[in-house]
Amino acid sequence: MNFCTDSYARKSLCIIAFFCVAGMVLLRELLPMNFHFLVNIIALLFSFFVAGVLLGAIFSESIQLRIAKLLHLQHLLLDRYARNPILRPGTRPWNAEAVLNPAAAVLGGRTHLIYRAVGTDGVSRLGYASSADGIVFDKLLPYPIYAAQNPGGTLPSSQRRYSPVMYPSGGSCGGCEDPRMVLLDERIYVTFNMFDGWNSICVAVISIAQDDFLAGRFGEWNGPHILSKPHEIQKNWVLFPEKIDGRFAILHSIAPEIEIAYRDSLEEVGTTEPFITSWIGSRNDLPARDGWDSFVRGAGPPPVRTDIGWLLLYHAFNEYDKGTTVGYRVGAMLLDLVDPTKVLYRAVAPILSPDETYENEGKPGVVYACGAVVRDEKLFVYYGGADKVVCVATASLQSFLDALTEGGRPTLTPQKTQTM
Numbered sequence: 001m002n003f004c005t006d007s008y009a010r011k012s013l014c015i016i017a018f019f020c021v022a023g024m025v026l027l028r029e030l031l032p033m034n035f036h037f038l039v040n041i042i043a044l045l046f047s048f049f050v051a052g053v054l055l056g057a058i059f060s061e062s063i064q065l066r067i068a069k070l071l072h073l074q075h076l077l078l079d080r081y082a083r084n085p086i087l088r089p090g091t092r093p094w095n096a097e098a099v100l101n102p103a104a105a106v107l108g109g110r111t112h113l114i115y116r117a118v119g120t121d122g123v124s125r126l127g128y129a130s131s132a133d134g135i136v137f138d139k140l141l142p143y144p145i146y147a148a149q150n151p152g153g154t155l156p157s158s159q160r161r162y163s164p165v166m167y168p169s170g171g172s173c174g175g176c177e178d179p180r181m182v183l184l185d186e187r188i189y190v191t192f193n194m195f196d197g198w199n200s201i202c203v204a205v206i207s208i209a210q211d212d213f214l215a216g217r218f219g220e221w222n223g224p225h226i227l228s229k230p231h232e233i234q235k236n237w238v239l240f241p242e243k244i245d246g247r248f249a250i251l252h253s254i255a256p257e258i259e260i261a262y263r264d265s266l267e268e269v270g271t272t273e274p275f276i277t278s279w280i281g282s283r284n285d286l287p288a289r290d291g292w293d294s295f296v297r298g299a300g301p302p303p304v305r306t307d308i309g310w311l312l313l314y315h316a317f318n319e320y321d322k323g324t325t326v327g328y329r330v331g332a333m334l335l336d337l338v339d340p341t342k343v344l345y346r347a348v349a350p351i352l353s354p355d356e357t358y359e360n361e362g363k364p365g366v367v368y369a370c371g372a373v374v375r376d377e378k379l380f381v382y383y384g385g386a387d388k389v390v391c392v393a394t395a396s397l398q399s400f401l402d403a404l405t406e407g408g409r410p411t412l413t414p415q416k417t418q419t420m
Contacts, residue, residue, distance in 0.1 A: 076332065076403045078352050078381055078393035085358050085389035086137055087115065087129060094119040094144055095127055097162045097171060098362070100384030103181035103190060104301070104371025106134075108214055111373060113137065113382060114179050114190060115390055116170065117144060122162040123151045124175035124195065128218075134373070134380050135392060145218040146206060148194060151175035155196070164363060169195075170387045176204075180370050182241040182302050184248070186210045189266065191250075193235045194224065203228040203237045203252070203276075205266050225267050228252075229275040236298035237278075240340070241305060249340070251303065252278040254314055255296035258341045292349050293331050294319035300330060301372035301381070306401060309344050310335040313351070313369050313381065325364035329353045330383070334404055348407045352383070352393060362386030 087099045095117035102115035111134040117127040125144035129137040151174035164171040177193040187207045194204045206223035227250065228234035240249040248266055253259040261276040263269055269276065293316035300313035312335055315328045329350035336342035354365045363386050371382035379397045384390060 076347050076349065076351050076395075076400060076407065078330075078379075078395050080356065080391065080393045081135055084356070084391040085385060086135065086392050087113075087140075087390035089388065090117070090140075092142065093121070094123075094125055096120050097122075098388045099127065099390050100170060100387055101178045101368050101370045102129075102382045102384070102390050103179040104373050104380070104382045105181050105183055105188070106373045106375055107183065107210065111137075111375065111380070112213075113371065113390070114145065114181055116172075116177055116179060116384075118162060118170060118172045120162060122160055122167070122171065122173035123147070124170065124172040124177045126176050126179055126190075126192070134375050141216075146176060146190075146221055148175050148224070151196065164387070168363065170363075178236065178368070178370055180238045180302050182239045183210060184239070184241065184243065188213045189239055191227070191237055191239055194226070201233045201235055202226055202230075203234050205239075207266070222267065225269055227266070227269050227276050229277060232278075232280055234278055234280075237276075238299045238302040240310070241302055244340070250276060251299055251312075251340070252276055254299055254312075255279075258335075258343070260341055292316075292318050292329070297328065300369040300383075303335065303340070304372050304374060304379070305337070306334075306397070308334065308401060308405065309337055310340050311372075311379075311401070311404075313372055315368065316350075321365075325360065326354060327363070327365045328368050330367055330369050330381070332400075332404055334401075345405050345407075347404055351395075352381070354386070356385070358389055358391065359385040362388030367391075 087102075089096055089098055097120060098118040100116050102113040105112050109132070111131045113129045115127050115129065117125050119125065126146040128141045128145045130139045131137040155173060159166065160173050162171045163173070167173055170177060172195065174196050177195050179190050179192040181188055181190045187209055189205055189207045191203060191205045194202050204224035204226050206221045206225075208218070208221050212220040227237065234252070237250055237252040240251065243249065244262065247262040247264055250261045250263065251259075252261055256279065259278060263273050265273060295317055297315040297317070300315055303310035303312045312333050314331050314333065316331050317326055317329055330352035331347050332351050333346040334344045336344055352367050352369070354360055354367045359365070359367050366386050367383050368387075369381050369383035373380050374397055377397050379395045379400055381393050382390065383393070
């Protein structure tokens with residue numbers, strides 16, 4: 001605690017000092033009294049001390065803020081579906097090892113998921129499922145809706161297999177990882193990590209007309225188009241679900257600073273439009289921040305527009321998680337609608353942590369959200385558990401936003417909008 005700046009400390013010290021001075025004056029006057037009476041006086045002085053501390057706390061804005069955070073914390077916690085997981089590995093070779101990290105969108109009255117499926121060959125492909133209520137997914141296609149060409153790149157055949165030891169990020173040796181999807185101008189855009197070994201991880205985008213998507217014409221994908229610069233390792237970029245100032249907005253980093261790039265066309269990136277320049281390096285090597293999210297890893301689902309700001313979920317962990325099995329927790333922040341590099345609020349605690357068995361049987365300690373939608377004023381968050389299964393958790397959107405905005409100001413530093 002900084003006694004020079006903390007209002008609670010200053011007020012407490014002033015009150016304690018007042019009572020102590022008054023007590024000493026009283027004690028000096030009463031010294032001739034007997035021993036038992038002096039004991040009572042000392043007890044009274046101690047009571048004055050405790051009263052000073054309590055009064056300082058009551059009138060301290062910082063303490064009031066902490067109490068408010070605790071009172072609102074319960075509304076920030078997502079409610080897991082009682083029958084999670086909602087999707088498990090399948091019986092076909094292409095999805096037999098794992099299904100995880102799903103993108104999500106609501107179209108035509110149904111919730112649609114595009115999930116990462118890992119096969120026995122170690123390749124990540126994109127699978128499809130849909131639901132009428134966002135919970136029970138009664139339509140699952142028996143084949144992938146998209147697969148990368150030549151997944152695994154130049155890897156030797158001995159390394160082209162499913163192996164969580166060799167490839168700890170899901171066990172995949174190559175392919176399409178961790179998709180995020182948005183609907184823009186009647187087209188579905190899907191960003192994903194294109195993985196061809198640890199020396200080749202880039203961010204790509206594919207798109208398809210909404211009508212073709214709903215009709216299941218998955219041979220009509222356009223792309224992939226590479227968004228990140230060649231020879232850089234980049235992951236986990238998300239598109240905003242609407243254009244900002246008439247341009248595509250790509251959120252490509254939230255640590256060490258928020259970075260957003262704008263492009264007129266995603267298809268022309270790398271040709272008539274420049275590749276997106278993003279921060280390079282391991283987020284784990286950045287200095288630890290104050291708060292539960294000591295180490296911020298990256299964005300989760302695409303931002304969700306609300307009346308008061310862009311709701312952005314992100315992945316992070318605490319410095320005390322190092323050396324444990326906890327690798328990912330999910331946090332929340334609210335970005336300004338006009339200038340989304342400006343952070344308005346940030347959750348004072350994680351909204352989802354890997355506490356359940358199905359979030360630890362596989363790669364322990366992983367909850368990884370790639371999809372978030374709003375249906376009937378309820379927030380649905382779709383996430384991968386332990387790099388093995390697909391799960392869902394929900395919250396009342398209004399209660400969640402109230403808790404987020406009343407629980408405290410953020411400590412992330414707003415940065416200027418990036419255009420390159």
